[in-house]
Amino acid sequence: MGIYGALATAVTGLQAQSFALEHISGNIANSQTTGYKRIETDFVDLIPDAPSKRQIAGAVLAQSRATNDVQGDITVADRNTYMAINGSGFFVVEKKIGTNDGNAVFGGTDFYTRRGDFDVDKEGYLVNGSSAYLKGLPIDSKTGNVAGSVPEVIKLDNSFLPSQRTAVFNYQLNLPQLPKNAGYDPVNPNSELIDATAYNGGSIDPNIVADDNALFLADSIAGGAITVYAENGAPANVQLRWAKTDSYANGGSDTWNLFYQFDGDAAGTNPQWKNVGTDYVFGTNGSLSPTISSVNLTGLVIDGITIGDVSLLHGSNGVTQFADANGTAEVTKLSQNGFPAGEFVSVEVNSEGRIVANYSNGKKVELAQVVTANFNSENQLRRHDGGVYSATSESGDAILDIDGKVTGAALESSNTDISEEFTKLIVTQQAYAAGTRIVSSADEMLQEALNMVR
Structure with missing residues (x-):
């Protein structure tokens, strides 16, 4: 040469x-x-x-x-919709090709990116700085599980979250063996027990009228309070009280009744408190005998607000009677599944890589699961403008995953x-x-x- x-x-x-x-x-x-x-x-x-x-x-x-x-360094970001993948994989995105009647039209081709500076646009889509639209799997609002296996462009709905009626509330507590209510007198045996004959009509089942309210408050102990919601989202405050009706020392069994305040403004002979109608009988070991895991409250009405049928769930061994020096009830769980209507406030990415909508009523609703795409040979992807890649025959097809490697409020440098x-x-x-x-x-x-x- x-x-x-x-x-x-x-x-x-x-x-x-x-x-x-x-x-x-x-x-x-x-x-x-x-x-x-x-x-x-x-x-x-x-x-x-x-x-x-x-x-x-x-x-x-x-x-x-x-x-x-x-991988580049993962840094903390000041926006909750920003996200980073901690490990291998890519966000699945799609490109917008135009609009039709004011609605975005997408090309139908999957692209992949590590650029996670996603923000919500005016149409409710999550789009990053290079105009790539995030895709994910929808989440079933009832089960909380991922629905489907084909990613779709994520679009947020900023409409009001409808109210949900209270149908269930969980209630667990420990009742004292010796309740020290206002009527309790240490020198007077059985003074901690409620005397049904002293009440209007000679009974505490099913109602306690307003005229007997002071007597009832003295014979019972507080069992907690919780706000429940009607079908239209109207709130109602449920006050709970317990009264011991019998004891082993009295020749019977340690037995309690649960009451809830039916009408706080009742007067005269109108009912103010209602008995749930279940005898809670405890053995000498402090456990219920027989076991009561749940109680149904049919047609629950509180202060004129109709709640409807509610299941009071105690669970296994959720209500006990162990000695307590203070003589008061110790509530360990009191929650319910209802909520009022809420206005959309913001969106974020949680630790499981799910898109979560926040509402003014405090509810968080999971909307979509962010998926990641892995490749057998990711270095053989074809590079496009804006940090976007497409699959090639050398890279292999995308392998989708929902392994939770997505971190919210973070960016990859x-x-x-x-x-x-x-x-x-x-x-x-x-x-x-x-x-x-x-x-x-x-x-x-x-x-x-x-x-x-x-």
């Missing part, structure tokens, strides 16, 4: 170093780009076919090498290291300068060869 071959080889070297310089320039320019993956340069030598003792170094070819599998890029810049610059010396030397040698024929 001689001088001409050396000159051609030197030119390929200059081209290769120029190619590398483009990568270095792009990496430095995108050192602050969210989710950016730097591009490295691989040099491949091209050896001419010749006997082993006549082979020469030959030319060089520069190729791009992706670093999609190298560029994986470019400025100091490393400057080091490569120095090496590339020197290699290019050396290549130009080869061209100069080859030119001088050609001139000398031409001068020989003078």
Whole structure:
């Protein structure tokens, strides 16, 4: 090949170093780009076919090498809709191609990105800084489980959250073996028990009227209070009280009745408290005998507000009677499943990678599960503008996952290291300068060869 071959080889070297310089320039320019993956340069030598003792170094070819599998630093973000993937994988996104009757139209092609600066646009979609729309799996509002297996573009609904009637409330507590109510007198045996004969009509079942309210408060102990909700979201405060009706010391069994305040404004002979109608009988070991896991309150009405049928759930061994020095009831669980209507306030990403809507009534509703896409060869993805990638035959098809690697209120930084890029810049610059010396030397040698024929 001689001088001409050396000159051609030197030119390929200059081209290769120029190619590398483009990568270095792009990496430095995108050192602050969210989710950016730097591009490295691989040099491949091209050896001419010749006997082993006549082979020469030959030319060089520069190729791009992706670093999609190298994660950038995860930093805390000030927006709850920003997210980062802690580990391998990509967000599944789609591009908007236009609008129809004011509604977004999407291309139907999945793309993939590590850029997680998603924000809610005017139409309720989650879109990142490069105009890529986030996709995920919808969540069934009743079961809380993921519904379906094909990701779809996530769209938030900012309408009011309808109210939900209270149908169940969980109630667990420990009742004292000796209730120290206002009527209790240590020197008067059985003074802690309620005397049904002292009440209007000679009974505490089913109602206690307003005229007997003071007497009832003295004969019972507080059992907690909870707000429940009607079908239309109207709240009602349920006051609970317990009264011990019999005891082993009295010759019977330790027995309690539960009451709730039916009408706080009742007067005269109108009912103010209602007996749930169940005898809670305890054995000497402090456990219910027989066990009562639930009680049904049919047609519950509180202060004129109709709640409807409610299940009072105690669970297994949820109501006990153990000794308590204070003689009061200790409530360990009191919750219910109703809530009033709520106005959409904000959206966030929880620790499980789910999109959660927050409402003014304090409710959090999970709307969608963010999915991640993994590839057998993620460095073979095709790169597009804005940190977006598409699958290729070399990368393989996307493998979708909902493993919860998504972190909310966080962003992944560029994986470019400025100091490393400057080091490569120095090496590339020197290699290019050396290549130009080869061209100069080859030119001088050609001139000398031409001068020989003078």
